Amino acid sequence: MQKKKIAIVGIGLIGGSLAIQLHEKKISSRLIGVDVDASHRELAMELDLVDEIMELDEAIAAVDVIVLAIPVDKLVDLMPGLMDKIDQQIVIDLGSTKSPVVNSIKDHPKRGRYVATHPMWGTEYSGPQAAVRGAYENKAVIICNATDSDSDALEWTKSMYKKIGMHLLEMEAKAHDLHAAYVSHISHITSFALANTVLEKEREEQAIFELASAGFESTVRLAKSNPAMWVPIFMQNKENVLDVLKEHIAQLNRFRESIEMEDHQYLLKLIGDANKIRRIIK
Amino acid sequence: MQKKKIAIVGIGLIGGSLAIQLHEKKISSRLIGVDVDASHRELAMELDLVDEIMELDEAIAAVDVIVLAIPVDKLVDLMPGLMDKIDQQIVIDLGSTKSPVVNSIKDHPKRGRYVATHPMWGTEYSGPQAAVRGAYENKAVIICNATDSDSDALEWTKSMYKKIGMHLLEMEAKAHDLHAAYVSHISHITSFALANTVLEKEREEQAIFELASAGFESTVRLAKSNPAMWVPIFMQNKENVLDVLKEHIAQLNRFRESIEMEDHQYLLKLIGDANKIRRIIK
Numbered sequence: 001m002q003k004k005k006i007a008i009v010g011i012g013l014i015g016g017s018l019a020i021q022l023h024e025k026k027i028s029s030r031l032i033g034v035d036v037d038a039s040h041r042e043l044a045m046e047l048d049l050v051d052e053i054m055e056l057d058e059a060i061a062a063v064d065v066i067v068l069a070i071p072v073d074k075l076v077d078l079m080p081g082l083m084d085k086i087d088q089q090i091v092i093d094l095g096s097t098k099s100p101v102v103n104s105i106k107d108h109p110k111r112g113r114y115v116a117t118h119p120m121w122g123t124e125y126s127g128p129q130a131a132v133r134g135a136y137e138n139k140a141v142i143i144c145n146a147t148d149s150d151s152d153a154l155e156w157t158k159s160m161y162k163k164i165g166m167h168l169l170e171m172e173a174k175a176h177d178l179h180a181a182y183v184s185h186i187s188h189i190t191s192f193a194l195a196n197t198v199l200e201k202e203r204e205e206q207a208i209f210e211l212a213s214a215g216f217e218s219t220v221r222l223a224k225s226n227p228a229m230w231v232p233i234f235m236q237n238k239e240n241v242l243d244v245l246k247e248h249i250a251q252l253n254r255f256r257e258s259i260e261m262e263d264h265q266y267l268l269k270l271i272g273d274a275n276k277i278r279r280i281i282k
Numbered sequence: 283m284q285k286k287k288i289a290i291v292g293i294g295l296i297g298g299s300l301a302i303q304l305h306e307k308k309i310s311s312r313l314i315g316v317d318v319d320a321s322h323r324e325l326a327m328e329l330d331l332v333d334e335i336m337e338l339d340e341a342i343a344a345v346d347v348i349v350l351a352i353p354v355d356k357l358v359d360l361m362p363g364l365m366d367k368i369d370q371q372i373v374i375d376l377g378s379t380k381s382p383v384v385n386s387i388k389d390h391p392k393r394g395r396y397v398a399t400h401p402m403w404g405t406e407y408s409g410p411q412a413a414v415r416g417a418y419e420n421k422a423v424i425i426c427n428a429t430d431s432d433s434d435a436l437e438w439t440k441s442m443y444k445k446i447g448m449h450l451l452e453m454e455a456k457a458h459d460l461h462a463a464y465v466s467h468i469s470h471i472t473s474f475a476l477a478n479t480v481l482e483k484e485r486e487e488q489a490i491f492e493l494a495s496a497g498f499e500s501t502v503r504l505a506k507s508n509p510a511m512w513v514p515i516f517m518q519n520k521e522n523v524l525d526v527l528k529e530h531i532a533q534l535n536r537f538r539e540s541i542e543m544e545d546h547q548y549l550l551k552l553i554g555d556a557n558k559i560r561r562i563i564k
Contacts, residue, residue, distance in 0.1 A: 183480070191501055192556035
């Protein structure tokens with residue numbers, strides 16, 4: 001595949017980790033970082049995530065590919081104006097919700113230059129210092145509404161993700177947002193709520209710290225995730241997230257009832273049903 | 283410390299993993315396995331977890347220390363009769379709830395021979411094949427109602443855990459059960475309920491499998507845990523578990539409301555509060 005000059009807009013966890021891959025897999029001939037946060041810009045240079053820092057407009061003019069790794073509310077605000085400014089550059093976003101960004105430039109004359117993607121990877125940390133080597137490998141990336149993208153833009157984007165080691169799935173934006181609510185967004189909400197439950201009820205923090213076992217850590221670790229990233233995701237995917245959240249609260253109420261009633265058989269069945277997740281998660 | 287002949291009653295995940303440590307840390311002169319399940323007995327020998335298999339009564343007569351690693355309902359049934367049969371042996375249990383087992387032999391003439399413990403370690407797997415090397419190391423073990431144990435029994439038990447590499451905490455059984463509801467039991471319920479939510483709502487399992495990212499895996503992995511172990515824990519710790527579960531549902535409802543009302547500020551605050559878990563979990 002042809003190496004290209006690439007700008008990464010938003011050099012935090014997601015953009016920074018992609019930058020490392022673009023360098024290491026020799027996908028970029030030059031990497032330009034764009035970030036509204038001065039400390040992120042400095043850190044991105046210090047950590048060698050990018051070759052150079054530019055302002056957004058300068059970067060747009062200087063590169064072949066623009067990768068957007070910013071919170072999804074900022075993304076939707078930015079897209080129409082950005083698409084006005086490009087010529088033949090490829091624009092790729094990495095947002096966790098897809099319908100709002102796709103819809104934001106649905107009828108734009110340059111729509112074909114844009115490829116909507118969601119690489120299914122992240123950690124609970126944020127900022128350039130959270131960027132890690134080897135991210136995205138062996139994970140899925142979803143490409144949404146692929147037929148609306150120009151074939152050269154689509155093919156180059158697919159090649160980029162394949163070279164990083166991701167496996168590609170195509171899906172309509174609407175279907176993506178529904179699935180993402182189940183497999184990602186709800187996990188974050190349960191983890192945030194669990195953290196608040198424990199912090200609310202348990203004031204003797206030393207006790208938690210000492211007692212917290214591996215099980216607690218794994219269920220609560222997502223609660224460290226960045227609000228600036230997650231609030232817009234939940235808001236943009238409001239309907240799907242609320243559906244799944246209501247179902248989840250109903251499921252928790254079943255556990256509550258079975259324990260309240262001391263209904264061993266029902267509780268055994270609920271846990272037995274949950275065990276079927278083994279079919280999905282090894 | 284003096285090596286002893288030790289019987290492990292229940293050679294599954296918990297008992298089997300302890301057996302490996304007792305062998306490797308040279309704490310046992312001989313290890314005897316007891317299990318009601320014939321396939322567990324065979325596997326425990328095949329996997330070299332124990333030196334020999336015996337029936338319970340035979341084992342009681344043959345050893346210096348009896349370690350009980352069975353579900354907490356079975357434990358409470360077994361204890362009074364077991365204590366009737368011992369002479370100077372030390373009896374140690376590893377159960378996840380402590381008040382019921384402690385109360386089951388509260389006034390027993392041999393009470394002093396018993397040490398109530400809860401090593402804070404486990405995985406979502408079960409059976410002898412799930413036993414792992416290096417388990418328990420650098421984790422906390424809680425010793426409950428220590429002053430009710432004879433000093434020789436208590437000291438030997440503490441030495442055993444220290445030699446394995448655990449750090450010791452002492453606590454009343456009642457306080458233990460309260461803390462355990464927060465840092466362990468509720469995590470399992472949220473994970474079971476999350477698995478059921480996803481399995482209920484999402485019929486296209488291939489989609490989940492492909493999309494499931496690291497976040498989903500970590501929050502849902504406890505949902506694979508063994509019902510035979512967890513149903514009795516929830517039942518025995520009913521009051522504490524229900525208190526925490528109600529609080530957790532209330533917390534989830536706050537997330538639901540903030541998303542429904544599109545109240546960005548409230549949702550930012552809820553997630554910001556959850557982020558404080560960083561003080562506890564690095």
